[in-house]
Amino acid sequence: xxxxxxxxxxxxxxxxxxxxxxxxxxxxxxxxxxxxxxxxxxxxxxxxxxxxxxxxxxxxxxxxxxxxxxxxxxxxxxxxxxxxxxxxxxxxxxxxxxxxxxxxxxxxxxxxxxxxxxxxxxxxxxxxxxxxxxxxxxxxxxxxxxxxxxxxxxxxxxxxxxxxxxxxxxxxxxxxxxxxxxxxxxxxxxxxxxxxxxxxxxxxxxxxxxxxxxxxxxxxxxxxxxxxxxxxxxxxxxxxxxxxxxxxxxxxxxxxxxxxxxxxxxxxxxxxxxxxxxxxxxxxxxxxxxxxxxxxxxxxxxxxxxxxxxxxxxxxxxxxxxxxxxxxxxxxxxxxxxxxxxxxxxxxxxxxxxxxxxxxxxxxxxxxxxxxxxxxxxxxxxxxxxxxxxxxxxxxxxxxxxxxxxxxxxxxxxxxxxxxxxxxxxxxxxxxxxxxxxxxxxxxxxxxxxxxxxxxxxxxxxxxxxxxxxxxxxxxxxxxxxxxxxxxxxxxxxxxxxxxxxxxxxxxxxxxxxxxxxxxxxxxxxxxxxxxxxxxxxxxxxxxxxxxxxxxxxxxxxxxxxxxxxxxxxxxxxxxxxxxxxxxxxxxxxxxxxxxxxxxxxxxxxxxxxxxxxxxxxxxxxxxxxxxxxxxxxxxxxxxxxxxxxxxxxxxxxxxxxxxxxxxxxxxxxxxxxxxxxxxxxxxxxxxxxxxxxxxxxxxxxxxxxxxxxxxxxxxxxxxxxxxxxxxxxxxxxxxxxxxxxxxxxxxxxxxxxxxxxxxxxxxxxxxxxxxxxxxxxxxxxxxxxxxxxxxxxxxxxxxxxxxxxxxxxxxxxxxxxxxxxxxxxxxxxxxxxxxxxxxxxxxxxxxxxxxxxxxxxxxxxxxxxxxxxxxxxxxxxxxxxxxxxxxxxxxxxxxxxxxxxxxxxxxxxx
Numbered sequence: 001x002x003x004x005x006x007x008x009x010x011x012x013x014x015x016x017x018x019x020x021x022x023x024x025x026x027x028x029x030x031x032x033x034x035x036x037x038x039x040x041x042x043x044x045x046x047x048x049x050x051x052x053x054x055x056x057x058x059x060x061x062x063x064x065x066x067x068x069x070x071x072x073x074x075x076x077x078x079x080x081x082x083x084x085x086x087x088x089x090x091x092x093x094x095x096x097x098x099x100x101x102x103x104x105x106x107x108x109x110x111x112x113x114x115x116x117x118x119x120x121x122x123x124x125x126x127x128x129x130x131x132x133x134x135x136x137x138x139x140x141x142x143x144x145x146x147x148x149x150x151x152x153x154x155x156x157x158x159x160x161x162x163x164x165x166x167x168x169x170x171x172x173x174x175x176x177x178x179x180x181x182x183x184x185x186x187x188x189x190x191x192x193x194x195x196x197x198x199x200x201x202x203x204x205x206x207x208x209x210x211x212x213x214x215x216x217x218x219x220x221x222x223x224x225x226x227x228x229x230x231x232x233x234x235x236x237x238x239x240x241x242x243x244x245x246x247x248x249x250x251x252x253x254x255x256x257x258x259x260x261x262x263x264x265x266x267x268x269x270x271x272x273x274x275x276x277x278x279x280x281x282x283x284x285x286x287x288x289x290x291x292x293x294x295x296x297x298x299x300x301x302x303x304x305x306x307x308x309x310x311x312x313x314x315x316x317x318x319x320x321x322x323x324x325x326x327x328x329x330x331x332x333x334x335x336x337x338x339x340x341x342x343x344x345x346x347x348x349x350x351x352x353x354x355x356x357x358x359x360x361x362x363x364x365x366x367x368x369x370x371x372x373x374x375x376x377x378x379x380x381x382x383x384x385x386x387x388x389x390x391x392x393x394x395x396x397x398x399x400x401x402x403x404x405x406x407x408x409x410x411x412x413x414x415x416x417x418x419x420x421x422x423x424x425x426x427x428x429x430x431x432x433x434x435x436x437x438x439x440x441x442x443x444x445x446x447x448x449x450x451x452x453x454x455x456x457x458x459x460x461x462x463x464x465x466x467x468x469x470x471x472x473x474x475x476x477x478x479x480x481x482x483x484x485x486x487x488x489x490x491x492x493x494x495x496x497x498x499x500x501x502x503x504x505x506x507x508x509x510x511x512x513x514x515x516x517x518x519x520x521x522x523x524x525x526x527x528x529x530x531x532x533x534x535x536x537x538x539x540x541x542x543x544x545x546x547x548x549x550x551x552x553x554x555x556x557x558x559x560x561x562x563x564x565x566x567x568x569x570x571x572x573x574x575x576x577x578x579x580x581x582x583x584x585x586x587x588x589x590x591x592x593x594x595x596x597x598x599x600x601x602x603x604x605x606x607x608x609x610x611x612x613x614x615x616x617x618x619x620x621x622x623x624x625x626x627x628x629x630x631x632x633x634x635x636x637x638x639x640x641x642x643x644x645x646x647x648x649x650x651x652x653x654x655x656x657x658x659x660x661x662x663x664x665x666x667x668x669x670x671x672x673x674x675x676x677x678x679x680x681x682x683x684x685x686x687x688x689x690x691x692x693x694x695x696x697x698x699x700x701x702x703x704x705x706x707x708x709x710x711x712x713x714x715x716x717x718x719x720x721x722x723x724x725x726x727x728x729x730x731x732x733x734x735x736x737x738x739x740x741x742x743x744x745x746x747x748x749x750x751x752x753x754x755x756x757x758x759x760x761x762x763x764x765x766x767x768x769x770x771x772x773x774x775x776x777x778x779x780x781x782x783x784x785x786x787x788x789x790x791x792x793x794x795x796x797x798x799x800x801x802x803x804x805x806x807x808x809x810x811x812x813x814x815x816x817x818x819x820x821x822x823x824x825x826x827x828x829x830x831x832x833x834x835x836x837x838x839x840x841x842x843x844x845x846x847x848x849x850x851x852x853x854x855x856x857x858x859x860x861x862x863x864x865x866x867x868x869x870x871x872x873x874x875x876x877x878x879x880x881x882x883x884x885x886x887x888x889x890x891x892x893x894x895x896x897x898x899x900x901x902x903x904x905x906x907x908x909x910x911x
Contacts (some may be wrong), residue, residue: 497568838903
């Protein structure tokens, strides 16, 4: 089953501004057609847009029989933001308040559902009253959100429209300098310190089921509309230094100009503008729009430092052909334009530098999704599923299109630190395990793993073509813990009941540090053995992980070969101490202090409490069986565990599987059940290890806090294991054990203390593939007639590519090569063969006498890669030789990623 934990959300306020979504719906002149085909008159101020120099017409379109015009495109539709303080009237509850059930009003999953009390929607005009909606939201939620996203349900009769436009953002506060929206004040609404504003996103049915598909004017998707509304808090209000002569603002001076060119990685901003192609001679063409936040956007949001914003430009005209229209459109060609080149320094010269800057501004933004439902109803499951799909798509869009610089947190509520003992355990048969991760892409919960450590299912990174499988935890507050106190624990299996990952299709575990970067915690290499056991890992959280925005992610790195390559992950949890549920005060001892803790918490656990979820730390730590009650059952459990906490792998039969890397251990409370084959080794705990490579495996207890001692056995089976080596826990030989191993060999590790000593330490295991002695051409070794075993697992590539040896698109290079010299024993034919003798796709090249290092194509005598009838694309071919002449032989593989291994090469010289 999956073990996980509750989470904490905390992010600082963003900056503020206001604008509307660009509304181009119904921009047609003359007659429009209703859905029933009848003609009707369009408002006189609707527009027809025509390409410059007599090009084609580019009309907008009516959508669901609605006709939005330029009159709807007004900034601050609800009045000046400075007037809003009196409109948000409520004082939020405490930070730990939970949404209470008020009729249809409730938090359902991550959606705040608000039942209309008659003030939220005006049914006479079918329009929302957004300020009333915000007020109602804060009746049951705390001051912990930067922005709100409001939708009305499909169950309302008719369409419910926002107060203005298709969607809009309303500012509540702004405190950021350098973006031309600086107000110099925090939020002055009663009791609110954090809220920047809210996005009225319109009626939920206005959006297609897939929020990433363009539908608005055929150009913008749901998440792109959300991107614009969110960014109106701080973007598209700046102008360059007037001396530049450039104007980069368009519609309502709250969107980028249609003629602003967005360079860089993401190019065309959701704040409008286009990516342009400069065709020369004053002619330009639009080629992309709405592809993601631009580098200028990221600077204004505080995500990117000024020096990292690439230069950009705007097209200027003596007569602007689109002066009143700015919605991005691809395929537009303009002529007689003049390019004005700009840099971020032109913006700074006009407005000053952004403060706070990218080094100190927040990178994690919190937004609540709100669904307003009609009076006397409950939310439909279809609406809940749809808005939650929008929420997850928005999270993903924000992460990807800010180039991983920002995180959008759309979870409801504040929870405290997730560190509690025992840790939350989720039913292995329940799919809602995935709900406790904020971001899931390409990862499922299924039964394809083999021998799961608990339950029958685990997380499956299914290796779809191109990689991208990722799961990301919710945010957790670790700021109250000290360096070294916490560990991330998990179990992992390569291949299992699936297909084997390739060499470069690694599984990487990362954490989010204080600087806002993802840092690798461990990497599990693809291309290893197919595993039928899970290996357990315990990684200490580094010093820069102890902050209020901590999270971890697990992802499969994108590979270059093969599809459907599988990794499985199970039992993920953060630990404060080795698991000992009855040790309520974490002192590794179950005694009267813990007993008093049970009595002090006697009775029902305070909310929030569910059988498998614990939201607050230590409020119910004595609930040992996780049934939300502290009673006699928990008391009996505590009494049965009286004394020192016993490690879970105390007995030899309960050995824990490990992989390469380090694991923190604690032998406090351990008994002695190992044989008397290592004098003085007592109070032992047990691990099993399966070799990741064919090479040298090194075991070390370097850095232990006590007089440690350990032993290595040749099997994990207690009935058949034999001692291989004993050592003390120091950092130099003979306290470090190194053994030769073949990939897949299994060892048992016994960790204890000398003469009964116990304590904490780190067990480190590494498997290193030795570099062949003949890895380099200059170090070629003699080879003789007959059968010669070889191993290219640790080989590099130092030979050149030879076009005459090209096979299957490899460019003629033999990779992962090793080198031999051969003194011909006959004048005649030399046959070189790995046919059916190697475990990978082998290549062989032989060079004429007088060769150099590295040999050139002119020195090639013969080469071959794939020989018909030889398994695994192994090789068999012949060349003429002269007795007494010395030839150079190069043995390697076809693919640098997958083709290295072991086998034999047979040389036969026939006169």
